[in-house]
Amino acid sequence: MTGQWGQKAVKEAKPYTNVHVAATGEADGSLKLPARHTWQLAPNAAYLHYTPNETIGGIAIHDIPDAGNVPLVADMSSNILSGPLDVSKFGLIYAGAQKNIGPSGIVVMIIRDDLLARPTGNIANIFKYSAQAADGSMLNTPATFSWYMAGRVFKWLQRQGGVAVMGERNRAKAARLYDYIDGSGFYSNPIEPSARSLMNVPFRAPNETLDELFVKESEAAGLLAPKGHRSVGGMRASIYNAMPMAGVEALIAFMQDFAKRNG
């Protein structure tokens, strides 16, 4: 549980199953990952769930956790397709489309064949992975436009060189932005460097008054949605696949100018 999406996953699962929190970064304000040796995995768990990328806090688990013989489940809503991924390590991957896949309205799910039969029990068809798979994900009328657009995005992604190229670009974009922040003497990012998100970069100016001014002025300059999530404040740059390096450079140019005028 490394941030707010992990916390929500725990909260929403509780009515249905006995949730055991194996590890949490809460004591450190979710700014660090809990060290691997502190994790208390339940060997008889039905699955181990984690959130590889926390969009609000901007923290990421870059290495795939070793869950032993417990199926590994990941909410990849905000990092799927951001780079190569060894899908064979997972029991189930799910991802809302709206970051790297396409318009909101669909969820992509990658599930190991033997897990299709779960959940068992007397539940509506719509909640059965097996029924969804048997009907080609068209058990009910799906969000056709989102699906169509996801297909267009997949083709675009292939033309770019696929996830390998996206991974290189995303690492380069993130490195450029974090390097600038760390060396600026003005802005700061609070996440331990090895766990910094490649997709969401929260940052702050030296005080809240300047944060507010930054948000106002950067929006006026045409930089979209610079405001950080209300629960953490400050600013946040979301640099998903669709954001080119030129967008990162435009942000940094504004940040440099803002720091010069207010430093």
Place this chain on the structure above:
Amino acid sequence: MTGQWGQKAVKEAKPYTNVHVAATGEADGSLKLPARHTWQLAPNAAYLHYTPNETIGGIAIHDIPDAGNVPLVADMSSNILSGPLDVSKFGLIYAGAQKNIGPSGIVVMIIRDDLLARPTGNIANIFKYSAQAADGSMLNTPATFSWYMAGRVFKWLQRQGGVAVMGERNRAKAARLYDYIDGSGFYSNPIEPSARSLMNVPFRAPNETLDELFVKESEAAGLLAPKGHRSVGGMRASIYNAMPMAGVEALIAFMQDFAKRNG
């Protein structure tokens, strides 16, 4: 339970509640509505659910059933916005967008204030109407494009004169088509006249060979999706709000020509 959508509603509800079927048209092949005096309502039911329009069979309940003091729940996926509606008679109305509202991906729900608190019990937030309402239907990222397009459709609908005008047009379109079918001496519709759908008009040629030929030739002539649902066969004209009278006239012109050539 007047058709396949009613049957599905019963099937999918069974894992969660004690389903009592108050009335079914199954004995008549779902070609007639069960007479009101045969309904066996459960006076202590949590709600009475019905499907005002069955898209596959083409049967409709045009009068709002009197459910006594049991909340009335309706699946209006295929008839919402097709004419004026006294919403106050319902406890809950739900409708998939993809017929008269906009692109698939969202469900519109109209719910009486006092029913927002249901269901009670320990369930995930996403299943609580109260939580959805409290967050303005944005508890999770909704299907934004479908939502936006629904808004455009609502504005278009208002420019047409609203649901009153749509109701007049839909009655005129359906009357024109049923009148032609009944008088053709070639085509037939099997539903009792007072329960015929205004949205979905199934019809047949004199035999299955001619049905197949009709589907093939009408598609070649540019009439889209003329085939009936595989469970009933024959043809089906779906004449939702977006279908103008000119589309009905084009269909009838083709039907006349086809009957002349094959009668």
